[in-house]
Amino acid sequence: MTLKLLQGTVFFMTMVFCGLCQAHQSSHSQISLKQSGKVMSGGWHISVDDLERSVGVDTNGDSILSWGELMQQQSLIESLAKTHIKVIQGQTLCELGTGNVMLDKLAAGFYVYLPLEIHCPKIIRKLNIKYDFLFSFDAQHKMILNIESNDSSQNTVFSNNSRVFEYDSLINNKFQAFLEFIWQGVWHIWIGLDHILFLLSLLLPAALILRQGVWYEKQTIKITLINTTKIVTAFTLAHSITLALSVFDLVSISSRIVESVIAASVIVASLNNIKPIIHRRLWLLTFVFGLIHGLGFASVLNDVGLPAGSEGLALLGFNIGVELGQLAIVAVTLPIIYWLSHSNFYRTRLLQTGSLSIAALAIVWFVERVAQVEILSWV
Amino acid sequence: MNWIKQWVLLMLVLLLTDYACANPYVPVSEDEIVSVFYTPEELKTINKLRKKLEITPGDYEILNRIIVLYLTLGREKSDPRYFGYAEALLEPYMKNGNLPETTVIHWADILQHRHSFDEALQILNKLALNESSQPQVYLMRAIIHLSRGDYARALNNCKSLISRASNLLTISCVAQVKSLTGKLQSSFDLLEQTIKRSHDSDIEERIWGLTILADMAMRNGDYAIAEAYYLQGLKLNSKDYYILANYADLLLQKKQYKHVILLLNEFVFVDSLLLRLAIASCQSGKLICEKYVVALESSYQLSDARGEKTHLRDHARFYFKIKNNIKKAYYIAKQNSNNQKEPADVKLLLKIYLEYPDRKADALPEWVFRSLFEDIELTEMLRRVKKT
Numbered sequence: 051m052t053l054k055l056l057q058g059t060v061f062f063m064t065m066v067f068c069g070l071c072q073a074h075q076s077s078h079s080q081i082s083l084k085q086s087g088k089v090m091s092g093g094w095h096i097s098v099d100d101l102e103r104s105v106g107v108d109t110n111g112d113s114i115l116s117w118g119e120l121m122q123q124q125s126l127i128e129s130l131a132k133t134h135i136k137v138i139q140g141q142t143l144c145e146l147g148t149g150n151v152m153l154d155k156l157a158a159g160f161y162v163y164l165p166l167e168i169h170c171p172k173i174i175r176k177l178n179i180k181y182d183f184l185f186s187f188d189a190q191h192k193m194i195l196n197i198e199s200n201d202s203s204q205n206t207v208f209s210n211n212s213r214v215f216e217y218d219s220l221i222n223n224k225f226q227a228f229l230e231f232i233w234q235g236v237w238h239i240w241i242g243l244d245h246i247l248f249l250l251s252l253l254l255p256a257a258l259i260l261r262q263g264v265w266y267e268k269q270t271i272k273i274t275l276i277n278t279t280k281i282v283t284a285f286t287l288a289h290s291i292t293l294a295l296s297v298f299d300l301v302s303i304s305s306r307i308v309e310s311v312i313a314a315s316v317i318v319a320s321l322n323n324i325k326p327i328i329h330r331r332l333w334l335l336t337f338v339f340g341l342i343h344g345l346g347f348a349s350v351l352n353d354v355g356l357p358a359g360s361e362g363l364a365l366l367g368f369n370i371g372v373e374l375g376q377l378a379i380v381a382v383t384l385p386i387i388y389w390l391s392h393s394n395f396y397r398t399r400l401l402q403t404g405s406l407s408i409a410a411l412a413i414v415w416f417v418e419r420v421a422q423v424e425i426l427s428w429v
Numbered sequence: 430m431n432w433i434k435q436w437v438l439l440m441l442v443l444l445l446t447d448y449a450c451a452n453p454y455v456p457v458s459e460d461e462i463v464s465v466f467y468t469p470e471e472l473k474t475i476n477k478l479r480k481k482l483e484i485t486p487g488d489y490e491i492l493n494r495i496i497v498l499y500l501t502l503g504r505e506k507s508d509p510r511y512f513g514y515a516e517a518l519l520e521p522y523m524k525n526g527n528l529p530e531t532t533v534i535h536w537a538d539i540l541q542h543r544h545s546f547d548e549a550l551q552i553l554n555k556l557a558l559n560e561s562s563q564p565q566v567y568l569m570r571a572i573i574h575l576s577r578g579d580y581a582r583a584l585n586n587c588k589s590l591i592s593r594a595s596n597l598l599t600i601s602c603v604a605q606v607k608s609l610t611g612k613l614q615s616s617f618d619l620l621e622q623t624i625k626r627s628h629d630s631d632i633e634e635r636i637w638g639l640t641i642l643a644d645m646a647m648r649n650g651d652y653a654i655a656e657a658y659y660l661q662g663l664k665l666n667s668k669d670y671y672i673l674a675n676y677a678d679l680l681l682q683k684k685q686y687k688h689v690i691l692l693l694n695e696f697v698f699v700d701s702l703l704l705r706l707a708i709a710s711c712q713s714g715k716l717i718c719e720k721y722v723v724a725l726e727s728s729y730q731l732s733d734a735r736g737e738k739t740h741l742r743d744h745a746r747f748y749f750k751i752k753n754n755i756k757k758a759y760y761i762a763k764q765n766s767n768n769q770k771e772p773a774d775v776k777l778l779l780k781i782y783l784e785y786p787d788r789k790a791d792a793l794p795e796w797v798f799r800s801l802f803e804d805i806e807l808t809e810m811l812r813r814v815k816k817t
Contacts, residue, residue: 074508074698075731093453098464103510113466118459152453153463157727160464163453189520190513190543192735207736210517 075158077184077191081135083166085199085219090168094131095154095161096183104187105130117153120162124151127164134183137168144170144177174199175230177217181208200226220357220364227357231364235371238350239379244312244415245343246379247408251319252281252336253383254401257391260326265397274388277332282376284333288340289347290369296348297356297365308345310419315339316412323405347372469506471498479518489529492522496535503542507670507699512542530556534565544739544768546573557589564594571602578770578800580610597627601638608645609772613803617645636662640672647679648772648804655679670699677705686713697721700728704743708750722751741765742774749781759785766794772807775800779810788817 077100083092098115101107107123108115128148137144149165170177184191193208195215202223206215220227239245257274258265269277295301319339322328328335347368356364390396414425456463475498482491496515503511516539522528523536533552540549550573556566571586587602600623608616624638643658659676662669673693680689689709696702707721729744742765749758762778775797782793793814800807 074506074510074700075728076509076735076737077513078731078735099466102464102466108466113468114462115464115466116459117456117461117463120463121459150455152455154453157724158731165453185517187517188510188513189516190509194734205734207734209736210520 077188078158079183079191079193080156080161080196081166081181081193082196083168083198085174085197088170088173090137090170090174090197091166093149093152093166094135094164095156096127096130096164097158098160098162100184100188100191101127101162104184120153121151127151127162130183131164131166134181135166136178136180137170138178138180139170139172139174139176142171144168175219179215179217180213181215182213185210185213202226218357220360224360224363227360227364228367231367232371232374234351235368235373236375236378237371238347238368239372239375242346242350244316244412245346247412248312248316248319248339248343249281249285249376249379250383251316251323251405251408252285252332253278253380253387254404255323255326256281256384257388258397258401263326265323265326265401269391271388274384278380278384280333281336282380284337285340285343285376286369286373288337289344289372292341292344293348293351293369294365296345297351297361301345303345305349306419306422308342308349310416311339311342312346313412313416313419315342317409317416320405320408320412324402324409469502471502474498489532492518493529493531493535496532500535500538505668509542512539515539530561530563534563534569537569538565541569541573546577546768549573562593564590564598567593568598568602571606575606575609576769576771578796580606584610595627595630595634597623597630597638598634601634601641604645605641608641608648609802611801611803613645613649617642617649620645632665636665636669636672639665640675643672643679644675644772647675648802648806650805652679652683668696670696670702674701674705677702677709681705681708681712684712686710690715697724700725700740701743704747707747711751725751738764738768742769742777745777745781749777749784755781755785756787759791763794766797770796770800772800772802772804776804776807776810779807779814783810783813783817 077097079097079100080095081092082095083090098107098120101123102115105126107120107126109119109122131148132146135146137146145168147167147169149167152163152165154161154163179195181193181195183193189210191210195206195208197204197217197219199219200223204217204221208215220230255265256277257269259269292301296303319335322332322335351365351368390400411426417423418425475495478491478495478498482488482495485491496519499511499515499518503509503515515535519532519536519539522532533556537549537552537556540546540552550570553566553570556563557570567586567589571583571590574580574583574586584603584606587599587606590599590602600620604616604620604623620638620642624635624642627635627638630638639658639662643655643662646652646655646658656676656679659672659679662672663676666672673696677689677693680686680692686709689705690713693702693706693709697706703721703725707718707725710721711718725747729747732740732744741761745758745762745765747758748754748761752758759778759781762774762781766774766778778793778797782788785791798811
């Protein structure tokens, strides 16, 4: 009894000093999250009064809500969160996990705090966040969302007329966007096997010279480097042009055509090593096909989406990233190619079989992309 | 020794309170009381009616009864959530073109309450075009136009109340507008006579009339007369927040802080009254001042976060009178005057402007100099502004 009296006194005094001088407020809830990698964690503050008026939490109906009674509503509150808060990445619903309810005292009164942990399939960049709790009961209800990531913070207010928020982790951070897109560029060239094989096909004979239709003499390092620079520069220049044109919607070609032509470019480049047709101005061939590869990069970039407000910087970052990715490939493969080009085996066997293998794979891609069928599921 | 015990207890409670204010926590005991709900009787009636409405959603009589109960509760308790409940209930019905006129008027009332004046006017204009017999249509339009400083339109709507509303309501409306267009004394006399003759009038209408009368006396510098009429109004309803706020302003002007504290002590849950209470408490050096200030500040911050612009006049006054942040007060008062141009809005803007150190760099809006309604305070302030 004494304990209850003391608790009652504390509660009363808390209300006096902390809350009762608070005027009636319009209903609001708050979601605060911290984003890191694929996860956002934080919690949802919901007013105890709002819960009582909308879904009823005072189960015994005595108008006094104890902590024990509130704890019994754990599953109800969890289901409210899962029904009314949706976080979508691309087309996939991120998994929403909840913790045990807690209590909090905000300026507007007592709030239930439900810990949230949202797991998305990929590293979080862009999300669609949907919230529709209480609007059908209180049209003036608002939810204040705060997401912290990379030392920046974003706030938005959900209301009856605004129930969706498009979150972009990079929207307020230009430098972060720049760095992020450099990495995206590097990553996309590394995982884009077709781009790598196109480049590799062009580099395979970089240390050789063609005489009467046959590859057989070793070039000097200087000439090899000049050849490589020409090829890489032409590729860079070409794909930078079409990438920018496509990202800013100045050029639009169906991805089926683009992807098919990219496969065709790999076929042409690799077969050209076996039966050389173009060898003097290989950079020109590279440039023409580079234009198409740029459109391919653009489709990747369009999927990721440029951060609003720093589109130009992000595009520059992406291009730099693609170049760095390319240079890394060149840095690894060129010394090997140069070293191997000493041997007869490379000139008469390896170049041909390697190019033929690349061509074979590219033919499969070409068929897949033209006919829209899957033949090889592993590439 | 008793005071030492009380002091120790107070410190203990404050410590616990600060703990409770901090972060999410798990209460020690399941028996700890989280909340004591006060459920007004009307809410119980509403819940029953809502259940009936679920079965017969087309029963507009039930719908209107619920809406009236919500709006009345919202006004009586000064709790904006009831307006939100009414809006959410009405919203799906508003897609239906054949609603009863009273239902549509309730919708306009909700819109007006949340300061969506253009949307409210759009609905009211349609009703007026169809020669609606409902006085609320014209009264609401008059009030919106008046708050925007459009006296000609306001007066036209007041005149439309003739034959549609009581004599007292019509004269109150007309006198209020005319008092702002160079006819303060004659409007005061007309309304005073009308009130004296309307013994059997509706109490709410009478209170409204008395408030307008007292406001006119204030603008005329007749503070004793104003006080008498405010007190008459409060006698009829001691919990009318509008008249309480205006009367408290009169007392604040006379520096009767103790009187204000006594008058408003029990109304801490009404933001507008809490502001007056805070001003009085802080001016008279009361300890509780700080708590009121924290509560108000958090409330204004929440309003800002919600994107609300309904009580900007009070926000500006808070920063002017309590926080002494003239720059912020001036910015908010200017923002407020874009939408609200009532005498109180204009006077507050001028008061802040006169205290604003950078006033030369941040001029008053041009329309302020055209606000020539009779008001001794306004006249004096405009004179000072022109001097500077």
